[in-house]
Amino acid sequence: MNVKPIGIFDSGVGGTSIWREIHALMPHEDTIYLADSKNAPYGQRSREEIIKLSVKNTELLLKKGCKLIVVACNTATTNAISHLRQKYDVPFIGIEPAIKPAALNSGTGTVGVLATRGTLSSSLFLKTSKDHAGEINIVEREGAGLVPLIEAGKLNSSETRQLLIGYIKPMLEANMDHIVLGCTHYPYLIPVLREILPPHVNIIDCGAAVARQTQAVLKKSNLQNPKKSPGNIQFFTNNDIEIFTSFLEDDDNLKQISYLDF
Numbered sequence: 001m002n003v004k005p006i007g008i009f010d011s012g013v014g015g016t017s018i019w020r021e022i023h024a025l026m027p028h029e030d031t032i033y034l035a036d037s038k039n040a041p042y043g044q045r046s047r048e049e050i051i052k053l054s055v056k057n058t059e060l061l062l063k064k065g066c067k068l069i070v071v072a073c074n075t076a077t078t079n080a081i082s083h084l085r086q087k088y089d090v091p092f093i094g095i096e097p098a099i100k101p102a103a104l105n106s107g108t109g110t111v112g113v114l115a116t117r118g119t120l121s122s123s124l125f126l127k128t129s130k131d132h133a134g135e136i137n138i139v140e141r142e143g144a145g146l147v148p149l150i151e152a153g154k155l156n157s158s159e160t161r162q163l164l165i166g167y168i169k170p171m172l173e174a175n176m177d178h179i180v181l182g183c184t185h186y187p188y189l190i191p192v193l194r195e196i197l198p199p200h201v202n203i204i205d206c207g208a209a210v211a212r213q214t215q216a217v218l219k220k221s222n223l224q225n226p227k228k229s230p231g232n233i234q235f236f237t238n239n240d241i242e243i244f245t246s247f248l249e250d251d252d253n254l255k256q257i258s259y260l261d262f
Contacts (some may be wrong), residue, residue, distance in 0.1 A: 002225055005030035005064030005232070006214065009057040010035040012151045012239070013247045014185030015072025020096065022070065022234070026218075029225050030232045032064055036262070038088035041147035042075040043116025050118060054080035058088060060262055067223050070214060071095060074115060074183050078122035091221055093214050097125065097182035098206040100132035105202070106178050110137040112121070112171030115182025117142045125182075139174045141167040143183060150185045153243045156192055164189065164196055167200035172198070180204045188247070236260040 006026075008019050012035050019033050034057050042050050054076045061069055070093045071077045071084070077094035085092050097119065098175055102111045111133070119125050120140050129138055149160045171179060177200055181187060187205045197203070218224045225231070235257040237244040 001067045002103045003030070003224055003227070004065045005032045005234075006218075007032050007034070007058075007061030007064070007069040008072050009034040009054075009061060009069070009076075010072040010184055011042040011053075011076070012147070012185065013237075013244055014147070014150065014188070015070075015110040015185050016206070016247055017228065018072040018126055018207050021207040022214055023231070025211040026038065026231070028227055028229065028231050029218075031234070032061060032066060033233075033235045034061060034262075035202040035235065035237040035239070035244060036118065037151055037184040037237055037244070041116060042073060043118040043142075043147065045118065045183075047079045047118075050064060050076055051071050051083050051129065051135050054084060055087070056262065057114060058084055062090065066090065068214070068218060068221075070120070070210065072104065072184050072210075075118035075122075078119050078124040091217050093210060093217060095184060095210060096128055097208060098204045098209065099128055099138070099179045099180055102178035102199040102202075102204045103133050103136040104174075106136060106175045108175045109135065110139060110171075110174045112139055112168070112174075112176040112179040114143050114167055114186060115140070115178060116147070117144070119182050137174060139171045139176060141171065142253040143167060146189070147183065147185050150188055151239075151243070153246055155188055161196070163191055164192060168193075168196060172201075178202045178204055181206075213219050234258070236262075238247050238262050
């Protein structure tokens with residue numbers, strides 16, 4: 001099992017922000033990334049639909065021999081990961097909005113959370129907020145429309161910028177000093193966010209923490225790959241391969257990207 005790959009799935013390109021952190025921390029591990037862009041965004045779907053799609057993605061990764069699966073999607077984690085853990089024997093790593101570090105480090109007592117509807121309405125998100133926010137004021141905003149724009153490669157478009165300004169305005173009016181990105185697509189908007197936000201507002205992304213947790217679970221389960229050579233990397237998308245490729249143009253892995261009808 002040790003030499004088998006780590007499986008990662010998301011509703012599109014967003015989870016590649018998680019893959020980057022995992023690959024940077026464990027470059028010797030083989031990885032398979034599944035981008036279900038055809039069904040993005042998951043955040044607009046019902047819980048039943050999200051579970052069905054997550055099961056489909058999981059079973060495809062298991063057929064490819066994955067030893068551990070990272071659900072690199074906040075919406076899929078908050079709605080489906082408990083079901084996946086009950087149904088399958090492999091370890092699962094989930095993604096949750098990083099409310100805890102934002103709350104612990106906030107000086108103003110107000111934290112903004114930008115996430116999908118599916119994440120914000122989930123019981124897991126509500127529990128996380130209750131457990132870690134304490135007396136912190138959390139200003140939630142659904143980032144409606146952002147995922148389709150990111151999936152289309154329109155990261156710096158006027159439409160994307162105007163949506164972000166509208167979502168962030170009430171957070172700034174409430175005096176937030178930390179904004180939590182509750183969707184793995186959103187880290188690709190960090191350059192635009194830095195232009196929009198005042199310098200004192202910290203942007204919180206969970207990617208590095210997820211990579212460390214993945215490493216810890218591999219070690220605990222004795223599943224670490226012992227090889228020292230670079231890992232084999234495969235990306236699969238069921239939508240526009242050119243747009244997906246554009247998100248990885250700064251990596252040396254373009255030959256590993258394939259179209260897969262799933």
